[in-house]
Amino acid sequence: xxxxxxxxxxxxxxxxxxxxxxxxxxxxxxxxxxxxxxxxxxxxxxxxxxxxxxxxxxxxxxxxxxxxxxxxxxxxxxxxxxxxxxxxxxxxxxxxxxxxxxxxxxxxxxxxxxxxxxxxxxxxxxxxxxxxxxxxxxxxxxxxxxxxxxxxxxxxxxxxxxxxxxxxxxxxxxxxxxxxxxxxxxxxxxxxxxxxxxxxxxxxxxxxxxxxxxxxxxxxxxxxxxxxxxxxxxxxxxxxxxxxxxxxxxxxxxxxxxxxxxxxxxxxxxxxxxxxxxxxxxxxxxxxxxxxxxxxxxxxxxxxxxxxxxxxxxxxxxxxxxxxxxxxxxxxxxxxxxxxxxxxxxxxxxxxxxxxxxxxxxxxxxxxxxxxxxxx
Amino acid sequence: xxxxxxxxxxxxxxxxxxxxxxxxxxxxxxxxxxxxxxxxxxxxxxxxxxxxxxxxxxxxxxxxxxxxxxxxxxxxxxxxxxxxxxxxxxxxxxxxxxxxxxxxxxxxxxxxxxxxxxxxxxxxxxxxxxxxxxxxxxxxxxxxxxxxxxxxxxxxxxxxxxxxxxxxxxxxxxxxxxxxxxxxxxxxxxxxxxxxxxxxxxxxxxxxxxxxxxxxxxxxxxxxxxxxxxxxxxxxxxxxxxxxxxxxxxxxxxxxxxxxx
Numbered sequence: 001x002x003x004x005x006x007x008x009x010x011x012x013x014x015x016x017x018x019x020x021x022x023x024x025x026x027x028x029x030x031x032x033x034x035x036x037x038x039x040x041x042x043x044x045x046x047x048x049x050x051x052x053x054x055x056x057x058x059x060x061x062x063x064x065x066x067x068x069x070x071x072x073x074x075x076x077x078x079x080x081x082x083x084x085x086x087x088x089x090x091x092x093x094x095x096x097x098x099x100x101x102x103x104x105x106x107x108x109x110x111x112x113x114x115x116x117x118x119x120x121x122x123x124x125x126x127x128x129x130x131x132x133x134x135x136x137x138x139x140x141x142x143x144x145x146x147x148x149x150x151x152x153x154x155x156x157x158x159x160x161x162x163x164x165x166x167x168x169x170x171x172x173x174x175x176x177x178x179x180x181x182x183x184x185x186x187x188x189x190x191x192x193x194x195x196x197x198x199x200x201x202x203x204x205x206x207x208x209x210x211x212x213x214x215x216x217x218x219x220x221x222x223x224x225x226x227x228x229x230x231x232x233x234x235x236x237x238x239x240x241x242x243x244x245x246x247x248x249x250x251x252x253x254x255x256x257x258x259x260x261x262x263x264x265x266x267x268x269x270x271x272x273x274x275x276x277x278x279x280x281x282x283x284x285x286x287x288x289x290x291x292x293x294x295x296x297x298x299x300x301x302x303x304x305x306x307x308x309x310x311x312x313x314x315x316x317x318x319x320x321x322x323x324x325x326x327x328x329x330x331x332x333x334x335x336x337x338x339x340x341x342x343x344x345x346x347x348x349x350x351x352x353x354x355x356x357x358x359x360x361x362x363x364x365x366x367x368x369x370x371x372x373x374x375x376x
Numbered sequence: 377x378x379x380x381x382x383x384x385x386x387x388x389x390x391x392x393x394x395x396x397x398x399x400x401x402x403x404x405x406x407x408x409x410x411x412x413x414x415x416x417x418x419x420x421x422x423x424x425x426x427x428x429x430x431x432x433x434x435x436x437x438x439x440x441x442x443x444x445x446x447x448x449x450x451x452x453x454x455x456x457x458x459x460x461x462x463x464x465x466x467x468x469x470x471x472x473x474x475x476x477x478x479x480x481x482x483x484x485x486x487x488x489x490x491x492x493x494x495x496x497x498x499x500x501x502x503x504x505x506x507x508x509x510x511x512x513x514x515x516x517x518x519x520x521x522x523x524x525x526x527x528x529x530x531x532x533x534x535x536x537x538x539x540x541x542x543x544x545x546x547x548x549x550x551x552x553x554x555x556x557x558x559x560x561x562x563x564x565x566x567x568x569x570x571x572x573x574x575x576x577x578x579x580x581x582x583x584x585x586x587x588x589x590x591x592x593x594x595x596x597x598x599x600x601x602x603x604x605x606x607x608x609x610x611x612x613x614x615x616x617x618x619x620x621x622x623x624x625x626x627x628x629x630x631x632x633x634x635x636x637x
Contacts, residue, residue: 002485012472213466
């Protein structure tokens with residue numbers, strides 16, 4: 001391991017004040033701008049005003065005695081639930097007397113909802129279903145205990161043997177991050193790709209000062225020369241973006257959720273960005289052109305992958321978005337923040353692993369070829 | 377690895393380099409003995425730098441053979457590189473590193489580590505008189521200081537063959553004198569020196585043998601007296617090296633653009 005080469009190249013990268021400033025400050029500014037700009041759009045999705053709901057229930061239904069309890073729960077959630085014993089759901093909705101209507105008998109629970117009140121209907125359905133499921137479970141348990149002779153009086157015995165089967169609908173809804181968490185995470189991801197720019201301070205200094213000749217006349221092997229670029233770039237990116245990340249956490253209280261998982265993804269990302277950067281520097285063979293090409297590439301990945309919009313309201317088709325590794329990285333980290341886990345984590349790791357493997361292979365090949373071509 | 381008793385440090389046999397069918401180095405052969413300070417002179421585009429670049433493995437020869445310390449360069453480049461120090465004409469230094477960091481970086485490329493590396497860095501900086509400026513940022517150094525630091529970066533691994541490519545370009549007389557003294561000192565310590573320069577008086581003062589190159593060929597080689605003897609039969613002649621050089625290479629201007637040599 002060429003530790004001295006790595007150490008000194010890292011110093012060169014971190015002493016480049018312009019890059020350091022850009023990498024530490026720009027993410028914070030971008031997070032502030034985007035999270036403010038999209039604040040209302042993102043946060044409106046889970047802000048609902050209270051609404052009115054009605055129900056009627058068959059006389060003698062086993063659920064009748066629990067309706068007061070359900071009404072109290074609804075009240076706690078700003079939902080006014082009133083009984084309409086002779087009410088017709090359709091008419092009550094049309095007349096806007098209620099926003100949602102429930103019709104309950106012993107076997108089914110029907111929900112009347114209008115196109116404009118789908119969210120309200122979903123919320124009420126969730127409350128009622130959850131509550132009734134719990135009642136059913138208690139009754140089932142009581143039946144079992146009665147058969148085994150271990151039942152102690154709970155007041156449910158009159159309903160024993162008379163259990164309705166409820167269809168419970170589980171909604172596949174994920175928790176939604178607020179705008180600060182969302183942009184706080186995906187802009188860190190975006191700027192981590194930009195970490196490849198740190199290579200410019202070493203490569204341009206080597207070119208400008210003919211350092212390359214000194215390296216080529218030394219007995220150092222090519223793989224060590226390559227490591228002398230890759231490792232410092234990874235470390236510099238982690239340091240620079242790490243500062244930005246800490247700044248953003250302290251300023252905006254961004255919640256990363258699964259911290260070890262997120263760190264693992266960010267580490268892989270910094271390796272991918274650095275190895276890809278080396279390939280671009282070798283191919284373009286010009287610092288300015290490399291920076292432009294790198295920026296276009298990162299922007300395209302970010303644009304497709306949702307770095308500049310809220311992915312919940314993305315206008316990019318999924319088939320296109322999935323061409324960008326950013327798509328998987330953003331979703332993984334955002335879901336780590338909101339749920340602590342993500343189904344996108346595996347494809348995300350595969351994407352990053354593939355970029356690293358391909359870039360390192362090409363980078364090593366180009367390091368060797370560059371030396372041979374210059375000698376010819 | 378078979379080693380032989382080495383008296384010849386560098387041996388070139390029929391060394392040739394062609395670019396686009398133009399021979400910029402044309403079948404040159406020479407031998408440099410251990411302990412020599414060997415001067416290589418020639419007008420611009422004569423092929424001096426290309427020859428030295430081939431010795432340093434920076435350029436691949438089109439044909440011919442290079443032996444350094446008895447090792448064939450094409451077969452044992454690593455062994456040769458370990459024994460060779462090259463001080464390029466350009467200042468090959470990172471401006472954003474401190475003086476000692478530059479020396480440490482380039483010395484470490486030769487495999488030195490830990491205490492040995494620290495000692496080598498300190499010795500190199502002392503050798504060029506920059507030990508007290510070791511914490512200075514290189515970009516803030518004067519031209520002379522940078523030239524000396526450029527030398528320090530190439531000698532940390534204690535090479536047995538040192539190649540200086542115009543090491544005194546653009547510096548004040550004090551720095552030039554300091555560098556010349558240090559080259560002599562390194563030679564006294566056992567290093568063999570190859571020195572290329574346009575400054576005839578430097579070559580004259582330093583070198584025990586001199587080769588003059590022109591159009592890719594060595595047109596004369598020997599001590600200063602032997603070179604004078606090639607252009608005049610007068611034993612009392614006071615010809616300077618410059619007069620000998622101009623007599624042998626002519627007075628025609630040698631303009632060439634990059635890539636032409």
